[in-house]
Amino acid sequence: MTHSNLQIPGYLVHGPIGQGGMASVYLATQESLNRKVAIKVLRNGHDTQFNERFINEAHFIASLNNPHIITIHDISTLANGDYYIAMEYLDGGDLSENREQFREPAAILRLIRQIAQGLAVVHAKGIIHRDVKPANILIRKDGSAVLTDFGIAKDVDNDSDLTMAGHSLGSPSYSSPEQAQGQPLDITTDIYGLGVILLELLLGYNPFKGNTHTSTAINHIQQALPALPAEYAYLQPLLDRMLAKRPGERFQSCEELVEAIDPLLDPTASTMRPATARPLPSRLPGKMPRFLLPVLGVVAAVTVVFALTYESETEREINRLLEQAEQGLEEGRLVAPEQDNARYYYRQVLLLEQDNSEAHEGLARVTQMQVQGYVARGAEALERGDLTKPRDKNALHYYRAALALEEDNPQAMAGIDQLAAEYSRRARTHLLEGDLDRAHRDTNTGLGIQPDNAELLALRTEIDAKMPAAKKLIRDVFGKIRKTIDGDS
Structure with a gap:
């Protein structure tokens, strides 16, 4: 079934207004309350995994109560079994369409603060949004910001996710370094994405965006944070923490982020200003004959x-x-x-x-x-x-x-982390394929790069447990002989 002539009991569907990787969005009127709503209809609705992800998103958003998070009105199915969500309709467009409203630092900071408040509620439920970007921030007519699209949100403590093969996990231009590398995430990945938006609004462009997804990801991992123009220099410490390459060096909660923004929005707060030069004396001290002054x-x-x-x-x-x-x-x-x-x-x-x-x-x-x-x-x-x-x-x-x-240097350290992670990934793949020799070799190479890497150390223990005793003895003896030869030479 196509959705070109969509009919939903209780709603007058006017037509499509958007389309994403999983769903189409339609403008409709909820007849019982005579209010405009946006209806998100799942495509490929017969796929169980898609259905699970879609319904999880709907139930999760409906459980939230914050003015800066999209409101869910209804969750149900079409006659053919496809799922849909009826949600608050905002006709103000998304952030990328409203950049002219956010040219002054105060307006930008208020926007960032509002989304941080919404994210704080999301994080309190143990969920990471994972796709904080301008297209997922809608603007109401009063200028307030609303966070939407939780399609790839995941539990903080759950390593599995419902992301399907072939669908990108987050948007590369706003992905944190650990997200770009496929590493475990925590709530600070959302703070990083929000930091990229702040930087982009201040500079007028996204300095991390490359020509390809790969180059963009590498820029997030390695590229140094550019210095802000002089008039925005007072915001540099805020950005430095939001966009720290390492999660532990960022703000550890959105509440903490909001507390850091508040003084920057307070016109009565003291700020660092250049010292005022002391005025020169208006006249020379003491008395002096007037005729000598010109000389x-x-x-x-x-x-x-x-x-x-x-x-x-x-x-x-x-x-x-x-x-x-x-x-x-x-x-x-x-x-x-x-x-x-x-x-x-x-x-x-x-x-x-x-x-x-x-x-x-x-x-x-x-x-x-x-x-x-x-x-x-x-x-x-x-x-x-x-x-x-x-x-x-x-x-x-x-x-x-x-x-x-x-x-x-954070970029070089992130590069070392990425190398160790790559050898860990290779070793794990070989281990799953039963190729213990290659798994052992990649593990050792990774440990040579990062000797204290916990994942690689655990892999070595796992490989040793699976390797036959005779083979391990030969390997160890050969390794000792080779070390002796290398030492002598």
């Missing part, structure tokens, strides 16, 4: 001009070196060729002036650009599948090089 004025002017224009030989050399260093940065000559690179010139400046702030800042920029380069090459190697080979041109090499320069 002193000329002398002072000449003195100031001389002070501003005089430059010693050392200062000229420092300025020359700083210019060469900046040119090296612009041309990508960070540490090579020898004696003609940015790092070399900044170090030469420090030999002449040990506390030169431009040189110290420049060296820090060189290191940061090196780290960013290694992380970017690591991401490219990861996408190519060059995980640990070829030598010096693989993802592991690049991430470790980045960490050698900045030991707590």
